Amino acid sequence: MKQYHIWTIGCQMNKADSDQVANYLRRAGFRQAETAEEADLVLLNSCVVREHAEVKVVNRLNSLKVLKKSRPDITIALTGCMVDSRIDDLKRRFPWVDLFFRPQQWEVLSGWGESRGLPGMDQGEDSVPHNPPVSAYVPIMHGCDSFCSYCVVPYRRGKARSRDLDEIRCQVQNLVQRGAKEVVLLGQIVDAYGHDLPSKPDLADLLTAVNGIEGLLRIRFLTSHPNYMSHKLIRAVADLSKVCEHISLPIQAGDNGVLEAMKRGYTTEEYGELVEHIRRIVPNVALSTDVIVGFPGETAEQFASTMDVLRQTRFDKVHIAAYSPRPETSATKNLRDDISFEEKETRRAQVEAMQNIIAAEINAGFLGRTVEVLVEDQKRGKWYGRTRGDKLVFFVGRAGMIGQLASVRIEKTSAFALQGTLE
Ligand code: SF4
Numbered sequence: 001m002k003q004y005h006i007w008t009i010g011c012q013m014n015k016a017d018s019d020q021v022a023n024y025l026r027r028a029g030f031r032q033a034e035t036a037e038e039a040d041l042v043l044l045n046s047c048v049v050r051e052h053a054e055v056k057v058v059n060r061l062n063s064l065k066v067l068k069k070s071r072p073d074i075t076i077a078l079t080g081c082m083v084d085s086r087i088d089d090l091k092r093r094f095p096w097v098d099l100f101f102r103p104q105q106w107e108v109l110s111g112w113g114e115s116r117g118l119p120g121m122d123q124g125e126d127s128v129p130h131n132p133p134v135s136a137y138v139p140i141m142h143g144c145d146s147f148c149s150y151c152v153v154p155y156r157r158g159k160a161r162s163r164d165l166d167e168i169r170c171q172v173q174n175l176v177q178r179g180a181k182e183v184v185l186l187g188q189i190v191d192a193y194g195h196d197l198p199s200k201p202d203l204a205d206l207l208t209a210v211n212g213i214e215g216l217l218r219i220r221f222l223t224s225h226p227n228y229m230s231h232k233l234i235r236a237v238a239d240l241s242k243v244c245e246h247i248s249l250p251i252q253a254g255d256n257g258v259l260e261a262m263k264r265g266y267t268t269e270e271y272g273e274l275v276e277h278i279r280r281i282v283p284n285v286a287l288s289t290d291v292i293v294g295f296p297g298e299t300a301e302q303f304a305s306t307m308d309v310l311r312q313t314r315f316d317k318v319h320i321a322a323y324s325p326r327p328e329t330s331a332t333k334n335l336r337d338d339i340s341f342e343e344k345e346t347r348r349a350q351v352e353a354m355q356n357i358i359a360a361e362i363n364a365g366f367l368g369r370t371v372e373v374l375v376e377d378q379k380r381g382k383w384y385g386r387t388r389g390d391k392l393v394f395f396v397g398r399a400g401m402i403g404q405l406a407s408v409r410i411e412k413t414s415a416f417a418l419q420g421t422l423e
Pocket of ligand 1: 145147152225
């Protein structure tokens with residue numbers, strides 16, 4: 001039996017794409033290999049959102065050069081955001097790679113399979129694994145029209161394209177029939193879902209449709225953009241029983257000058273009003289955000305404003321990135337990357353230290369309370385899963401709890417997780 005090995009880096013969208021490739025390959029008779037050395041097909045699913053990620057991909061590609069030399073029969077494939085329209089450049093740089101395809105360019109992979117006598121890819125069948133995880137990713141749209149000045153995504157993943165609502169509902173239904181209990185609906189700007197479809201459904205309509213699926217316990221969605229977060233969507237989070245009270249709402253910076261240079265399209269005041277509105281309608285909401293420190297020209301005062309906004313807003317989680325210039329983006333073309341690596345790291349560490357204190361304080365509020373946990377798996381003798389607010393919980397339970405909702409009394413908390421016992 002032929003074997004495949006997939007290496008994935010980057011966002012949940014890449015993870016979902018890799019899962020789809022794995023489903024296809026399994027249907028075509030392959031089985032998973034632990035290492036690239038054992039495989040007949042090695043696929044790298046790349047990310048170039050930060051320079052650090054791109055360096056990792058290049059190192060990985062270089063290590064495969066040796067493997068290809070010793071086993072010329074192996075197929076090496078590259079997909080993800082590193083693959084753009086200039087495939088000839090990539091072929092020159094990495095001549096030992098046999099197959100390049102852009103994200104979602106499934107016809108290329110399908111053609112590769114068919115040329116070897118394998119079945120072609122089937123979008124419906126291959127989007128649903130036979131044994132899905134408890135929490136399954138479901139991309140509901142691809143690409144982005146926003147062109148934030150630092151971001152390479154629109155150049156690599158193209159314009160926003162929403163999937164048909166009924167097609168998504170069917171996919172979720174199939175996932176649930178095969179064992180999934182939670183779905184995470186994915187989009188680069190997930191709250192812009194449907195704007196490009198003829199009947200213009202929106203994310204609230206999709207959540208309502210998916211909420212009605214029997215057997216599904218929870219629904220999440222990632223990642224929102226403040227400019228698209230409508231009142232209707234916030235109401236849907238409050239009213240639909242399966243939609244978790246958890247919103248990922250990147251702010252990126254807490255200073256209006258930096259936000260303008262980032263081309264984010266909102267001010268800190270507008271963002272603050274939106275957060276207030278969300279918290280008014282969904283009082284127990286958990287909010288997470290993304291922040292970039294060291295954007296070109298970010299002064300010490302501007303960074304201090306970001307710290308102030310984070311301190312005042314008190315997010316449950318903050319994903320922090322140090323700015324790294326990416327080819328093609330307008331920030332790289334027009335702005336000088338003038339904050340030193342050391343200064344970026346200092347700012348990143350400052351945000352991290354402050355957020356650890358805030359998260360520890362928020363989580364301490366769960367001490368002695370009973371929370372509902374959707375159990376995902378076991379680690380070091382303990383079950384783990386998440387609350388509706390996306391808090392990671394470890395607990396001692398009984399056998400066979402995967403996929404169940406457990407009531408857990410919290411006895412210990414930290415900035416990163418909660419611990420307790422089954423009630
Ligand atoms: S909204 Fe901005 S940061 Fe997010 S994917 Fe689109 S361009 Fe990139």
